[in-house]
Amino acid sequence: MDIKPFMSIVVAMDENNTIGHNGKIPWAPLPTDHYWFLTHSTTTKDPLKRIALILGRKTFIDTIAFFKKYVPRWHFIVLTQELPGIFYEKYSNINRNQTDVVNTIDQAAYRAKELIETPDSMIESAYLFGGVIPYEQALERDYVKRIYLTRIFAKVPDCDTQVSKFDLNNFQRIKRPKDELLAEYDDKIIEENGWTYQFQVYERKNV
Numbered sequence: 001m002d003i004k005p006f007m008s009i010v011v012a013m014d015e016n017n018t019i020g021h022n023g024k025i026p027w028a029p030l031p032t033d034h035y036w037f038l039t040h041s042t043t044t045k046d047p048l049k050r051i052a053l054i055l056g057r058k059t060f061i062d063t064i065a066f067f068k069k070y071v072p073r074w075h076f077i078v079l080t081q082e083l084p085g086i087f088y089e090k091y092s093n094i095n096r097n098q099t100d101v102v103n104t105i106d107q108a109a110y111r112a113k114e115l116i117e118t119p120d121s122m123i124e125s126a127y128l129f130g131g132v133i134p135y136e137q138a139l140e141r142d143y144v145k146r147i148y149l150t151r152i153f154a155k156v157p158d159c160d161t162q163v164s165k166f167d168l169n170n171f172q173r174i175k176r177p178k179d180e181l182l183a184e185y186d187d188k189i190i191e192e193n194g195w196t197y198q199f200q201v202y203e204r205k206n207v
């Protein structure tokens with residue numbers, strides 16, 4: 001299968017491209033940001049369809065715990081170095097019909113494409129939720145079509161989870177047409193819980 005850029009990244013990053021610290025988000029809860037990324041990553045044109053979320057094992061475990069009520073809206077493609085059988089045994093409470101386990105970003109992209117393109121598929125599109133290596137590899141491999149970036153205007157010191165290769169040279173910042181979902185938020189600057197941030201949307205050039 002020839003894979004052209006197709007997936008969307010959602011990510012909140014500070015000015016050092018920091019995304020986390022100690023397994024958590026290194027800024028206060030930002031309700032408008034939650035609304036932004038959850039709305040984008042759960043809304044489908046066809047209400048009967050769902051979205052495939054591609055994510056590293058740590059982000060997967062956090063996502064199903066913190067965003068429980070949204071879980072039915074997603075099909076998970078989880079990256080791990082474990083064999084699927086061992087992974088399912090370890091996390092015996094996860095729904096296997098809703099969770100694919102893969103070992104490389106290429107397998108994740110192929111699986112997502114396959115799910116989207118299968119005739120009568122119930123999966124409409126794919127979002128990449130992190131963490132560091134999945135973001136870096138998907139960008140490197142040219143799988144990413146759009147980036148929904150929440151830029152936190154700060155340099156949070158002493159954080160352990162940073163994206164080092166986040167090259168936007170092949171992307172252009174866009175302002176979406178008004179009829180697109182939450183387009184009115186594009187470029188908006190928000191001040192919340194002591195943090196200032198902005199919603200930015202980037203699209204792959206020449207797709």
Ligand SMILES: NC(=O)c1ccc[n+]([C@@H]2O[C@H](COP(=O)([O-])OP(=O)(O)OC[C@H]3O[C@@H](n4cnc5c(N)ncnc54)[C@H](OP(=O)(O)O)[C@@H]3O)[C@@H](O)[C@H]2O)c1
Pocket residue numbers: 010011012013018019020021022023024025055056057058059060079080081082102103104105129130131132133134137161
């Ligand atoms: N700000 C944001 O938008 C955002 C988004 C997501 C996460 N976060 C934060 O980032 C941190 C978690 O991210 P993280 O980068 O540390 O971890 P992660 O990518 O969520 O999970 C790491 C694990 O995923 C598996 N994995 C990742 N890439 C793989 C690949 N290419 N092939 C095979 N397995 C792969 C491995 O699992 P195994 O160990 O099972 O082999 C690895 O140990 C947390 O602090 C979280 O709060 C922030």
